[in-house]
Amino acid sequence: MATNVLMPALSPTMEQGKLAKWMKKVGDPVKSGDILAEIETDKATMEVEAVDEGTLSAILVEEGTDNVAVNTPIGVIVAEGEDASAAAPPPNGSVSAKAPEPAKPGAADVAEKPQPAGVPIESAGPPTKAATHGLTGGAPAEAAPEVPEGTAFVSVTVREALRDAMAEEMRRDGDIFVMGEEVAEYQGAYKVTQGLLQEFGARRVIDTPITEYGFAGIGVGAAMAGLKPIVEFMTFNFAMQAIDHIINSAAKTLYMSGGQMGCPIVFRGPNGAAARVGAQHSQDYTAWYSSVPGLIVVAPYTAADAKGLLKSAIRSPNPVVFLENEILYGQQFDVPQLDDFTVPIGKAKVARPGKDVTIVSWSIGMTYALKAADELAKEGIEAEVIDLRTIRPMDTETILASVKKTGRCVTVEEGWAQSGVGAEIAVRVMEGAFDYLDAPVARVSGKDVPMPYAANLEKLALPNVGEVVAAAKAVLYR
Amino acid sequence: MAPALKTARPEANGSVPAPAKSNVPPFTKEEDFSAYSEMLMIRRFEEKAGQMYGMGLIGGFCHLYIGQEAVVVGMQMAQKQGDKVITGYRDHGHMLACGMEAKGVMAELTGRRGGYSHGKGGSMHMFSKEKHFYGGHGIVGGQVPLGAGLAFANQYRGDGTVAVSYFGDGAANQGQVYESFNMAQLWKLPIVFVIENNRYAMGTSVTRSSAQPDFSRRGLSFNIPGEQVDGMDVRAVRAAGAKALEWCRGGNGPMILEMQTYRYRGHSMSDPAKYRSRDEVQKMRDEQDPIEQVRNRLLNEHKAKEDDLKAIDAKVRSVVTEAAEFAQHDPEPDPSELWTDILL
Incomplete structure (x- = not known):
């Protein structure tokens, strides 16, 4: 047979x-x-x-x-x-399967200008208003675009964009090195570090044993001594073993040393759910890291933002938790062809302008948000979609400006709702735009369960476009 | 070539072996004077800190180094300019030995603006890049991979310096220590792991906490050489430290030194020390005190004058008194300091 x-x-x-x-x-x-x-x-x-x-x-x-x-x-x-x-007959149809459609880049992508090199915008400071918790926003959204007019774009995957960001920065500064599991000879567990070993050699592209706690500590120690490590976690699920050094050693030391001991380090890797990998490999840690002063937390969606923000993160003198997403790695977006394209830390982006309801998301949540906006548009509802890009410091002003215009707000995240980033956004909107709200803020999030394995249950556990559409309609009382 | 791996003798009953009184290279009179002065500074500083803690001038946790002075002073005598030092929370002695000022350390203990961390770190969290002191870390064992990271930077830059990471017998049971041992040896990082075995991890004795109480053997499965050292004899510490530092500087990878030492005071100031007898402490003080050993050598072997020692005592006391005065009268940090040094 x-x-x-x-x-x-x-x-x-x-x-x-x-x-x-x-x-x-x-x-x-x-x-x-x-x-x-x-x-x-x-x-x-x-x-x-x-x-x-x-x-x-x-x-x-x-x-x-x-x-x-x-x-x-x-x-x-x-x-x-x-x-x-x-022999069985050849399969009917073409052998070349239909390529998945590249995700639609945010509308504002084509109108961005580069930031001056080396000056990622970050902010931390005393509260400026009545609130006493000291939570401050990032820089207010600038009217000026991030990319000059006439810039050519090239379509690359998020994976390539991340690699290009590291390679460009490593060419620029010999103190930058990459360490992590399988980053060198294997070319990256998810191929994000592909080619780096060949270009930069084993001194700067370092395979570690499977010891997250230890190598995170070694990375932080090297950063304290003035080097600029990029520590890759195969996934942030494994970084839970290393979270002590990320928080106790990297985030707090500058403060505890009265400003003497900075820690210029980037912790990066895929965060959140991939597909069908079960509860221990699917957690979204955005809210955990976002609650820690002394850390910068970045979670890009597009390839352009992944590249521009990773370059800014590497240049930052502060510890940056850079949350990627495995599902986004293979997605293609237009990236500006510029010698040195950076995106400022702490600045959200209006990915799709609209006037009826504000949808705030980041990372893979943007896929639901943008598709929901398309659906809503068919019914005459113009949703404004904000890509937060940086979670800490959070660009509250861009959110508030939008909510003051629309009067309604929906947050979308794959993480759990309790103490989640959506909860934080809702409170900031309440604090800063209460009188403008025409409805309570609605949250769309991952369900309050460990991630199940079965395909149907996993689908149910994650947010979906329908839930975002329903939430938007609910806040519009439609 | 590499010195042969020294295997400490197996201890069938698991008890901590008494420090071996081996033939240690003698100190010159000047070296003994220097060691005496450095150790006495730490002792008097710590006594004053203990006193001020009792008066409510120092808050939180305060872990005193009294009894262990020979370890850090001996190691420091063996180090070269630029070698980096990192330790845990029992760190006052290490800072003084690195050359940090008593005033700045004491003012940090009292939480004042003139403290090394402007009052924002406290007893366990002080740093001085200028003096190559990288903390002062409050999480038990955290300084071990961090120290390996300092050594990684030394090696990356090829600057010929070595990192010295101090940790206790308690920290030596942390998992991250072994992760660090593995990578340090794998990558031949220039780091001396100094295990200060003061016999008690807080209130738990080594024999009750450690399946292998010979800490010099803790690197055996990574092929890291280790040595047990009489940590009460500053000469033995310096000799072992010099050997280990040379080993590391030669590109041979890490080395472990188990310093057999003893703390006279409790784990912290709030420790009632019910886990050991007064007699045990007294016997150690009477028979092995690191400062008395040097003092006796100075008087008996080097024929130093009592007045010379008294002059050192007086100078040390005046530095400590001045530090204590400063630490009590320096203002608290400005309230605006609450919001600074979070990000650069």
Whole structure:
């Protein structure tokens, strides 16, 4: 009986890949465990092993083919004695699966200007108003765009944008190095550090053992001594083991030393849920880190912001927690082609202007927010979508300016609602725009459960576009 | 070539071996005077801090170094300019030994603006980049990977300096210590891990907390050489420190020194010390006091004059008195300091 060899998935989020190389020819004998072919995605390379014995009777997808969808038959193995003609027919349709549509960049992306290099805007200071908690916002949104008119754009993935940001900064400053699990020879567990070892060598691109607590502490110590480490966590779920050094050592030392001991370090990696990885690999830590004075917390959505903000984070003299998202890594966005494109820390962006309701989100939450805005537009509701980009210091003024215009506010996050970032935004809106509100602030968040594994339950646990649409309508009393 | 790995003798009963009275290289008269003066400064400073704590002038936690002075003074005598030092919360002695001013340390203890951290750090959190002192860390064991990070920076820059990370027998049981041992040896980081074994992790004796009470062996599975040192004899400390620092400076990776020492006072000022007898403490003071050892050598072997020692005593007392005066009369930090030094 002929058996089809199918294009395997390397991860739960993989939809397609490249068939890089066939290791067997048609007619070659195959036994279980033999390597048939190599496949590549943008984050990994893997060998396809045979599970059946027989003869490779047909190759259905030639090597070098891009965009082969998962589960596409790529070859046929026939058992001994069988005729090769018994092979299954080639699959109907094209082998090149439809590429996922690049996420739509925020409308304001095309109208941004570069910040002057080396001056990320950050702020921390005494309260300016009646509130006594000392929580302060970031810089007020500037009217001027971040990219000059006439700038060319190039479409890159978030993953490439992050890598480019690190490479550009490492070329600029020899004190910057990258350390973490699999960042060097493996080229990054999610391929974010791809190529860095080849360009910068093992002295500056350092594979660590699987010891988050230890290497986070070593990174902080090196930063105290004046180096500028980029510490990659394979995911922020594992950084929970290292959170002592992130908070007790990195965030607090400047204060405890009366300003002597700065800590110029970036902790980065994917945060929050990927897909089908269960509760221990799916937590969103945005709210945890955002509650800590002495830290800067950044969570970009677009590739342009990922690049511009990571460059600003690396240049920052402060400890920055840089929260990425695995699902966004492969998404493409337009990034301005500029020699030194940075995005200021502490500044939100109006990703889509509107007048009826304000939707505030960041990171992957923006995918729900922007799609919901599209849906709402079909019903004549113009939602203004704000991409927070930096969570701490929070750009309260941009939120308030929008809410004062719309009178209604919905927050969207994948993290839990209790003590979440949405809760914080709601309070700030209450404190700063109470009289402008026409409805209570609504929160859309991850459900109050550990992340389940089953596909249907996981979908239920995460926010969705429908919930954002419903929340927006609720605050509009529609 | 590397000195052979010294394996401390196995202790079948798990008890802490008495410090070996080996042949230690002698000190010159000048060296003994210097060690005496440095150790006495720490002792008198700590006595004054204890007194001021009792008067309510120092708040929070206050961990005194009395009894352990020979460790940090001996190590400091072996270090070279630029070597970085980091320690835990029992840090006053380390700061004084690094050359930080008694006034600034004491004013930090009282929470005044002239303190090293402008009153915002307190007893456990002081720093001086100028003196290569990197804290002062309050989380038990935190200074071990941080110290390895300092050593990483030394190696990255190739500046030939070594980091010295001090931690106690209690911290030596923290998991992050072994993560650091692994990476330090893997990357051959120039760091001396100084385990100050003062026999009690807060109130829990070594024998009740540690499956392997010979701390010099704690790096064996990482092939980190270790040595037990009589931490009450400043000469033994300096000799072992010099050897370890040379080992690290030579690119051989880290080394562990277990300093067998003793603290006379409680874990902190609020420790009633019910876990050990007065006799035990008294016996240690009578027989092994690090300062008395030097004093006796100065008088008996170096034929120093009693007056010379008295002059040192007087000078030390005046520095400590002046520091205490300053720390009581320096103003508290300005309220605006609440909002500074959060971010750069």
